[in-house]
Amino acid sequence: MAEHKLTVEDLLRSPALQLRLLAGEAGLSRSVSWAHVSELDDPTPWLLGAEVIMTTGLGVPRTAARQRAYLERLDDAGVSALALSAQLHVPPLHPAFFEAAESRGMPVLEVPLAVPFIAIAQEVAAALQEDASHRLGAQLQVFGALRWLASEDLDNATLFNRLERLSGYDVYMCTPQGRALLPGVPVPALDVLPKEPDAPPTIPGGFVLPVSAPGGPAGFLVAFEREGARPAGLAVVQHIATVAALQVAMARHEHETLRREGAETLAELLQDVLDPPAARRRLARLGLPLAEDSVLLVVRGAPDDALRRALDDLPHLMLRRGDDHYLMGPPELGSAIAALPGVRAGMSRPFPPGESMRLVQREALWAVAHAAESGRPLVHYGDDTTGRWLPDDPATLAALVDHVLGEVLAYDKAHDSRLLASVRVWMERNRHTDDAAAALHIHPNTLAYRLRRFAALTGRDLSSSGAFAEVWLAIRAARQLGLLGFGP
Structure with missing residues (x-):
C-alpha cells in the first residue's frame, strides 16, 4: 500500500x-x-x-x-x-x-x-492506524500556532506556510466575494466555494471551511492535499481556520485603529494645524505613499460601507463631515469612487502630501458642487477651464459676485425667482434658447423674459462679448463660493 x-x-x-x-x-x-x-x-x-x-x-x-x-x-x-x-x-x-x-x-x-x-x-x-500517530503529531504542532504568533510575530505568509508544511495541505483563503482575505495568503478558485451555508466541508481533494467573524463568516479557508505530503485531516484544517479567524480579527482591529487615526489626521490637515514634516511622518505611518502626489476628494451620495469596499485595496484617509466624505490618497481613488452608483464626487488637483490643504479643499468643494449640479459622478477641478482665471481668495471672489450679480441674487431671494439659474443654464447651453428652456422645463418666451430681466438688473447686455465674459466669470465665482443651487 x-x-x-x-x-x-x-x-x-x-x-x-x-x-x-x-x-x-x-x-x-x-x-x-x-x-x-x-x-x-x-x-x-x-x-x-x-x-x-x-x-x-x-x-x-x-x-x-x-x-x-x-x-x-x-x-x-x-x-x-x-x-x-x-x-x-x-x-x-x-x-x-x-x-x-x-x-x-x-x-x-x-x-x-x-x-x-x-x-x-x-x-x-x-x-x-500507522497514520494516526502522524496526524496526532501534526495536530499538536498546529495547535502551537498561537504560541508562534505571540513569540515570533510572524507575518501571514510565514505563518500559513508553516501550517501548510505541518498539515500536509495547500491553504487558500478569500472573502465571500472572492477577494483576498489576508495579505500573503493566495485566493482559491471560486468554483470550490460552498453554494449553501450548511454545505458539507468536504470537496474533492480537501476541505472548505468558513472563517468565523462577528456577524457571519469573514470568508472561507480552502485546504487541498499537497502532492507527496501526508494530510493530517479535518481536525487540523478546522484549527487552521480558527487561526485564520484570529488573524482576521487582529487585522480588522488594526485596520479600524488606523482608520480612526487617519480620520483624525485628515481633520487636522484640513484645519491646517500640522506642519509639513509632522504631517508627512503621520502619512507615512498610515501607509500613504509620499513619493507621489495625493488628491483630495469630497464625495456625496455614497454609504460608508460602499466606500470602504470600493477603497479597500487603495491607501487613503477618510473623514466624514455631515453628508460629505473627505478622502485623501493617490489619484486612483477617483476611478474607484466614480464606479459607485449614484455618487457625486469632486477631486482637487494633485498636491504634495503634507503640504497645506486650504486651497485643495476649496478645489474639491467646487468640483463636487459642479458634479452635483451637472449629474456627473466625478468632476476634476480644472475640468472647467474658466476656473483658472478666477482668484483663490474668497473675499475677492465675493466682491466679484456682489458687483456683477448682487442685484440678481437679491431679486431671486425676494421674489423666489430663478433669474440667475436661468441665465446660467442658457450660457451652459451655448446660448441656445430652445435647449435651455427644455432643460429648465419652461417655455422659450419665459426664458427670453428672464434674460431681459437679468440684463436690466445687472446693467449688462448679454449680446456683448465683454458683458457675457464678465457674467460668466461671476457665475463661476458664485458656484465656487457655494452660492448656487444644484438644479437647473
Whole structure:
C-alpha cells in the first residue's frame, strides 16, 4: 500500500477482499479515510469525505435518473468509492449510472457475498492506524500556532506556510466575494466555494471551511492535499481556520485603529494645524505613499460601507463631515469612487502630501458642487477651464459676485425667482434658447423674459462679448463660493 495514504486502488488490490471494479477506473487514486455502511438514499449529511460507502443495495434507487442522482450526490460529498454487495438487494443498474461513474471518475466496486463488510472496515482501519500517530503529531504542532504568533510575530505568509508544511495541505483563503482575505495568503478558485451555508466541508481533494467573524463568516479557508505530503485531516484544517479567524480579527482591529487615526489626521490637515514634516511622518505611518502626489476628494451620495469596499485595496484617509466624505490618497481613488452608483464626487488637483490643504479643499468643494449640479459622478477641478482665471481668495471672489450679480441674487431671494439659474443654464447651453428652456422645463418666451430681466438688473447686455465674459466669470465665482443651487 502507499506509504502516505490508503487509496481505492489499494483496497482493490487486496487479495483478502476480492473486490471487483464495475466502473470509475479514473478515480482509483482517491484516498480513503474510512469505510462506512449506509442503506440511506442520501447519507451525505453524515459524511466528512473520503469514505468508502458500503451498501447491500436497499438505498440504491431503481430508476435511471435517481440512480445517477444518487451517485452524483455521493461524489459531490467527497465519497471515495461506492461498494455494492453482490447477490443481495442491489437493483438492476442502468447505463446512466455507469456513465455518471465513468464521467466523474467515481469508483463503483462489487463486494462478493462471501466477504463481509466488516472485513473491508478492518482492512481500512489497520491501514490507517500507522497514520494516526502522524496526524496526532501534526495536530499538536498546529495547535502551537498561537504560541508562534505571540513569540515570533510572524507575518501571514510565514505563518500559513508553516501550517501548510505541518498539515500536509495547500491553504487558500478569500472573502465571500472572492477577494483576498489576508495579505500573503493566495485566493482559491471560486468554483470550490460552498453554494449553501450548511454545505458539507468536504470537496474533492480537501476541505472548505468558513472563517468565523462577528456577524457571519469573514470568508472561507480552502485546504487541498499537497502532492507527496501526508494530510493530517479535518481536525487540523478546522484549527487552521480558527487561526485564520484570529488573524482576521487582529487585522480588522488594526485596520479600524488606523482608520480612526487617519480620520483624525485628515481633520487636522484640513484645519491646517500640522506642519509639513509632522504631517508627512503621520502619512507615512498610515501607509500613504509620499513619493507621489495625493488628491483630495469630497464625495456625496455614497454609504460608508460602499466606500470602504470600493477603497479597500487603495491607501487613503477618510473623514466624514455631515453628508460629505473627505478622502485623501493617490489619484486612483477617483476611478474607484466614480464606479459607485449614484455618487457625486469632486477631486482637487494633485498636491504634495503634507503640504497645506486650504486651497485643495476649496478645489474639491467646487468640483463636487459642479458634479452635483451637472449629474456627473466625478468632476476634476480644472475640468472647467474658466476656473483658472478666477482668484483663490474668497473675499475677492465675493466682491466679484456682489458687483456683477448682487442685484440678481437679491431679486431671486425676494421674489423666489430663478433669474440667475436661468441665465446660467442658457450660457451652459451655448446660448441656445430652445435647449435651455427644455432643460429648465419652461417655455422659450419665459426664458427670453428672464434674460431681459437679468440684463436690466445687472446693467449688462448679454449680446456683448465683454458683458457675457464678465457674467460668466461671476457665475463661476458664485458656484465656487457655494452660492448656487444644484438644479437647473
